[in-house]
Amino acid sequence: MKIFVYPGSFDPVTNGHLDIINRAARLCDQLIVGVLVNISKKTMFSVDERVELIKKAACGIGNVQVESFSGLLVDWVRIKNADAIIKGLRAVQDFEYELQMADLNKILDPQVETLFMMSSANYSCISSSAVKEIAGMGGSIKEFVPESIINEIMLKCNSK
Amino acid sequence: MKIFVYPGSFDPVTNGHLDIINRAARLCDQLIVGVLVNISKKTMFSVDERVELIKKAACGIGNVQVESFSGLLVDWVRIKNADAIIKGLRAVQDFEYELQMADLNKILDPQVETLFMMSSANYSCISSSAVKEIAGMGGSIKEFVPESIINEIMLKCNSK
Amino acid sequence: MKIFVYPGSFDPVTNGHLDIINRAARLCDQLIVGVLVNISKKTMFSVDERVELIKKAACGIGNVQVESFSGLLVDWVRIKNADAIIKGLRAVQDFEYELQMADLNKILDPQVETLFMMSSANYSCISSSAVKEIAGMGGSIKEFVPESIINEIMLKCNSK
Amino acid sequence: MKIFVYPGSFDPVTNGHLDIINRAARLCDQLIVGVLVNISKKTMFSVDERVELIKKAACGIGNVQVESFSGLLVDWVRIKNADAIIKGLRAVQDFEYELQMADLNKILDPQVETLFMMSSANYSCISSSAVKEIAGMGGSIKEFVPESIINEIMLKCNSK
Amino acid sequence: MKIFVYPGSFDPVTNGHLDIINRAARLCDQLIVGVLVNISKKTMFSVDERVELIKKAACGIGNVQVESFSGLLVDWVRIKNADAIIKGLRAVQDFEYELQMADLNKILDPQVETLFMMSSANYSCISSSAVKEIAGMGGSIKEFVPESIINEIMLKCNSK
Amino acid sequence: MKIFVYPGSFDPVTNGHLDIINRAARLCDQLIVGVLVNISKKTMFSVDERVELIKKAACGIGNVQVESFSGLLVDWVRIKNADAIIKGLRAVQDFEYELQMADLNKILDPQVETLFMMSSANYSCISSSAVKEIAGMGGSIKEFVPESIINEIMLKCNSK
Numbered sequence: 019m020k021i022f023v024y025p026g027s028f029d030p031v032t033n034g035h036l037d038i039i040n041r042a043a044r045l046c047d048q049l050i051v052g053v054l055v056n057i058s059k060k061t062m063f064s065v066d067e068r069v070e071l072i073k074k075a076a077c078g079i080g081n082v083q084v085e086s087f088s089g090l091l092v093d094w095v096r097i098k099n100a101d102a103i104i105k106g107l108r109a110v111q112d113f114e115y116e117l118q119m120a121d122l123n124k125i126l127d128p129q130v131e132t133l134f135m136m137s138s139a140n141y142s143c144i145s146s147s148a149v150k151e152i153a154g155m156g157g158s159i160k161e162f163v164p165e166s167i168i169n170e171i172m173l174k175c176n177s178k
Numbered sequence: 179m180k181i182f183v184y185p186g187s188f189d190p191v192t193n194g195h196l197d198i199i200n201r202a203a204r205l206c207d208q209l210i211v212g213v214l215v216n217i218s219k220k221t222m223f224s225v226d227e228r229v230e231l232i233k234k235a236a237c238g239i240g241n242v243q244v245e246s247f248s249g250l251l252v253d254w255v256r257i258k259n260a261d262a263i264i265k266g267l268r269a270v271q272d273f274e275y276e277l278q279m280a281d282l283n284k285i286l287d288p289q290v291e292t293l294f295m296m297s298s299a300n301y302s303c304i305s306s307s308a309v310k311e312i313a314g315m316g317g318s319i320k321e322f323v324p325e326s327i328i329n330e331i332m333l334k335c336n337s338k
Numbered sequence: 339m340k341i342f343v344y345p346g347s348f349d350p351v352t353n354g355h356l357d358i359i360n361r362a363a364r365l366c367d368q369l370i371v372g373v374l375v376n377i378s379k380k381t382m383f384s385v386d387e388r389v390e391l392i393k394k395a396a397c398g399i400g401n402v403q404v405e406s407f408s409g410l411l412v413d414w415v416r417i418k419n420a421d422a423i424i425k426g427l428r429a430v431q432d433f434e435y436e437l438q439m440a441d442l443n444k445i446l447d448p449q450v451e452t453l454f455m456m457s458s459a460n461y462s463c464i465s466s467s468a469v470k471e472i473a474g475m476g477g478s479i480k481e482f483v484p485e486s487i488i489n490e491i492m493l494k495c496n497s498k
Numbered sequence: 499m500k501i502f503v504y505p506g507s508f509d510p511v512t513n514g515h516l517d518i519i520n521r522a523a524r525l526c527d528q529l530i531v532g533v534l535v536n537i538s539k540k541t542m543f544s545v546d547e548r549v550e551l552i553k554k555a556a557c558g559i560g561n562v563q564v565e566s567f568s569g570l571l572v573d574w575v576r577i578k579n580a581d582a583i584i585k586g587l588r589a590v591q592d593f594e595y596e597l598q599m600a601d602l603n604k605i606l607d608p609q610v611e612t613l614f615m616m617s618s619a620n621y622s623c624i625s626s627s628a629v630k631e632i633a634g635m636g637g638s639i640k641e642f643v644p645e646s647i648i649n650e651i652m653l654k655c656n657s658k
Numbered sequence: 659m660k661i662f663v664y665p666g667s668f669d670p671v672t673n674g675h676l677d678i679i680n681r682a683a684r685l686c687d688q689l690i691v692g693v694l695v696n697i698s699k700k701t702m703f704s705v706d707e708r709v710e711l712i713k714k715a716a717c718g719i720g721n722v723q724v725e726s727f728s729g730l731l732v733d734w735v736r737i738k739n740a741d742a743i744i745k746g747l748r749a750v751q752d753f754e755y756e757l758q759m760a761d762l763n764k765i766l767d768p769q770v771e772t773l774f775m776m777s778s779a780n781y782s783c784i785s786s787s788a789v790k791e792i793a794g795m796g797g798s799i800k801e802f803v804p805e806s807i808i809n810e811i812m813l814k815c816n817s818k
Numbered sequence: 819m820k821i822f823v824y825p826g827s828f829d830p831v832t833n834g835h836l837d838i839i840n841r842a843a844r845l846c847d848q849l850i851v852g853v854l855v856n857i858s859k860k861t862m863f864s865v866d867e868r869v870e871l872i873k874k875a876a877c878g879i880g881n882v883q884v885e886s887f888s889g890l891l892v893d894w895v896r897i898k899n900a901d902a903i904i905k906g907l908r909a910v911q912d913f914e915y916e917l918q919m920a921d922l923n924k925i926l927d928p929q930v931e932t933l934f935m936m937s938s939a940n941y942s943c944i945s946s947s948a949v950k951e952i953a954g955m956g957g958s959i960k961e962f963v964p965e966s967i968i969n970e971i972m973l974k975c976n977s978k
Binding site: 308318 | 729732750751757761762
C-alpha cells in the first residue's frame with residue numbers, strides 16, 4: 019500500500035490544487051492532503067476553514083483524506099508513514115524553490131521522497147493569492163475555484 | 179485607431195519605464211499610461227505624485243496620456259476601449275510573472291490582449307525599488323531617472 | 339497605418355503560429371507573415387510549400403499577407419516599411435533567445451522594434467518539430483495543425 | 499498494482515539514471531525502463547547494448563524490468579498498461595522541455611500521467627553525453643557510471 | 659596584491675557561505691567578508707552577532723577578515739581598495755538578481771568588478787532563512803552550519 | 819602569483835570575449851586564453867587562425883597569453899598550474915550549462931576552481947555564431963568584433 023502526502027497552505031484551495039489532488043489520488047492507494055499550520059505566516063482563512071474548503075471541494079474522491087499539520091514536513095511524513103510527498107509545478111520559479119526544498123528534506127531525512135506533477139496548462143496561472151486579489155476587487159473567480167466554495171471565498175475576501 | 183495601455187505602479191517612474199513609453203507610443207495611435215491605485219500595497223509616492231512625475235518625464239511625447247486606475251486591470255482596459263496592454267520584460271522572472279498575469283487576464287476577459295517589449299540592454303537592471311534604495315543611501319540616480327525629476331525623488335527618499 | 343511582420347521558418351505552420359497570426363492581425367493594419375529562406379538549414383517543406391500552407395490555413399483573415407524572404411531580417415523589415423516585428427513566446431528558453439535576437443537587431447538597425455505575444459496556454463507545447471515527429475510516427479496531429487492542411491503534412495512526413 | 503515506466507535513450511545509462519531507477523522502483527509495484535529506438539538519431543550504443551548495460555547496472559533491484567520500444571511513448575505506455583511515466587529533472591532546461599512533452603502527451607492521450615523526480619544534487623551534472631565525451635578524451639568515468647559497466651563504455655568510446 | 663570582498667547579510671552564516679569563503683580566499687591575497695548593516699530590513703542576529711559568528715566559523719583561514727559596512731556597496735569597495743566583489747550563485751533566481759546588481763554597481767562605479775562562484779552541489783539548497791526556519795521548528799541544523807556555532811543559533815531561534 | 823585560464827572555441831573571438839579578457843586580466847597576474855582543439859566539432863576558423871585572431875585583438879594587454887589545448891580542460895589547467903578557470907555568463911542558459919560543467923570539473927579534479935563574470939549588458943547578445951551568420955549574409959559586424967579583425971572574418975565567412 020502506497021501513501022502519498024500533498025502538503026501546502028491552501029489559502030484557499032484552487033482548481034489548480036484540485037487538479038493535482040485528482041491526478042495524484044489515482045497513482046497511490048491513499049492521498050493525505052496536509053494543510054500547513056504556520057504561525058509566522060498570516061493566512062486569510064483559518065486552518066479549520068482551509069481544511070473544510072478542501073474537504074468540500076474534494077468530497078467525491080474516495081481515497082483522499084484532509085488533515086492539518088505543524089512543524090517540519092519530514093516529521094509529519096514519517097508519522098503518516100507516507101512513501102512520498104507530492105508537489106505541483108507551475109513554472110520555473112516553482113521548480114527552483116521545490117528543488118531546494120526536496121534537497122533540504124533529503125538532508126533532514128534521506129528516506130523522504132518527493133514526486134512532482136506539472137500543473138495542467140489551463141491551471142498554471144492560478145494561485146491562491148491571485149484568487150484572493152481578484153475576489154477582493156470584485157472580479158469573478160468561477161474559473162479558478164470549485165463552484166461549491168465560491169460563496170465562502172467571496173464573502174471572506176470582501177469582509178476585510 | 180489603436181489604443182494601448184501601459185499599466186504599473188511607477189513608484190517612481192524610471193528611465194526603463196520611459197524607454198518603454200517612448201517605444202510603445204510609436205506603435206499605436208494613443209498610449210495611456212495607467213498608474214495603479216493599490217490600497218493594500220504601501221508606496222513611497224502618492225498616486226497623484228506618481229502621475230505628476232510621469233507627466234513631467236514624458237511631456238515631450240504627443241500621443242501619451244497619464245491616468246490612475248483602481249480595481250481589475252481588465253475592467254479598466256475595457257472602459258478605455260484599449261486594444262492591448264503593453265508590458266516591459268527585463269528578465270526571466272518578469273517573463274514568468276507576466277505570462278501568468280496575461281493568462282489570468284485572458285480568462286477574466288478573452289478579448290484582452292497583452293503585448294511585451296524587451297527592456298533595452300542598458301535599462302534592464304533599473305527598477306523603482308533600486309532607485310529608492312540607492313537614493314535613500316545618498317547614491318547618484320542620474321543614470322536611472324530623467325533629470326527633470328531627480329530632485330523630487332532625492333527629496334522624498336531622504337525625508338523618510 | 340501600422341504594419342507588423344511575423345517572421346519564422348514555419349516548417350510547417352502550426353495552430354500555435356495561427357493563434358499568433360490571428361491575435362497580431364487585430365493589433366495592426368497589415369500583418370506580413372515572412373517565411374525565412376535559409377539555405378544553411380534543411381527544412382522538410384520547401385519555401386513555396388511553407389508559404390502555401392500558411393496561406394491555406396490563414397485564408398480567412400483579411401489583413402494578412404504571406405511572403406518569403408532571405409538575408410537579414412532587419413533589411414527585409416526596412417524594405418517592407420514595417421513598424422515592428424512580432425514574435426511568439428512559449429517558454430523561458432524562447433524568451434532568452436528572442437531577447438538576444440531583439441538586442442542584436444537593435445544594434446544592426448536601431449529603428450527596428452520587436453513586440454512579443456505569449457502563446458496561449460493550450461498551444462505552448464506545440465512546435466513544428468513536434469508536429470513532424472508525431473506525424474512521422476503515425477500519431478494524430480489534428481490538435482496541432484489546422485484541419486485544412488493535415489493531409490499534406492501527413493503525406494510529406496511519411497514519404498521520407 | 500501500480501506500474502510506472504521510465505523512458506529514455508540511455509546512451510549509455512549513468513549513475514544519474516540509476517539513482518532515479520532506484521528511487522522510483524520503491525514508489526510503485528513494477529518499474530519498466532524503456533529504451534527508445536529512434537532511427538533518426540544516431541546513438542553510440544545499439545539498442546541491445548543499451549538494454550544490456552541497464553540490466554547489468556540495475557540487476558539488484560527486484561521489481562525493475564528493462565525493454566526497448568519504438569513509436570510514440572503514449573502508445574507504448576498504453577500497451578504496458580502503465581499508470582504513469584517517470585522522468586528525472588536536473589535543471590531548468592529539463593523542466594521546460596519535460597513540461598512541453600507532458601503537455602503534448604496529455605493531448606495525445608489524456609489518460610497518460612507523468613511524474614517527475616529531481617536528480618540528487620550529486621548527480622545533477624551527469625549526462626550520457628558528458629560520459630561519452632570524458633571517456634573519449636581518456637578521462638576517468640568512475641564517478642559517473644556503475645563500476646560493472648565502466649570497461650564496456652571505455653572500450654566503445656575509444657574504439658571510434 | 660589582490661583584495662576581494664564578499665558581502666552579505668549572513669543572518670546567520672551557513673556552510674554554503676563558508677564554502678565560498680574558503681574557496682575565494684585561495685584566489686586572492688586578502689578576502690574581506692562584509693556584513694551589511696541594513697536598518698530597513700529586520701534581522702534575527704545583530705550586526706555584531708553576525709560578525710562574531712563568521713569569525714568563529716572561519717577562524718582557521720589566514721587571509722580572511724570580517725567587518726560590517728553600511729551604505730552603498732560600491733562605496734565600501736572603494737574604501738577597502740578592493741579589486742572585486744565575490745558572490746555565490748546557487749540557482750537561476752540568484753543569477754538574475756546578481757546580474758542586475760552587478761550591472762547596477764557598474765553604472766554606479768565602472769571600476770567595480772564582480773566575480774561569481776557556483777555553490778557546491780551539496781550546499782546549493784542551504785540558505786540562512788531555511789536554517790532559521792528549521793531551527794525554529796526544532797529540527798537539526800548540523801548539516802547546514804559549522805558545529806562551533808550550532809548552539810548559539812539554536813538558542814536564538816528558539817528564544818523568540 | 820595567480821594564474822587564471824579562459825577557455826573557449828573562439829570561432830571567432832568577439833567583443834564579448836574581449837570584454838571578459840580585459841576585465842579578467844586585471845584580477846590576476848597572468849591570464850592564459852585557451853583555444854579548444856575539438857576534432858569532433860567543425861569550426862569555421864582553424865585553431866591557428868583562432869589563436870591569431872585573439873592575439874591580434876588582445877595585443878594591447880600585457881599579462882595575456884594565447885594558446886591552444888586539446889583533451890580534458892582540467893588536465894590542461896593542471897599543466898598550466900592555473901588557480902582558476904574564468905567563464906563569461908550571458909544568460910540563464912549559459913548559467914545552467916556552466917554550473918553543470920563546473921560541477922563535472924570538480925568531480926574530475928577537486929582542486930579546480932571556476933570563476934564567472936557576467937557579460938557587460940551591451941555585449942550579452944553577441945555570440946560567435948551570430949557574428950558568422952550576420953557576416954555570411956553581408957551584414958555589418960563592426961559592433962560585434964574588434965576593428966583589426968573585421969576584414970579577415972568577412973573574407974572567411976563569404977568565401978564558403
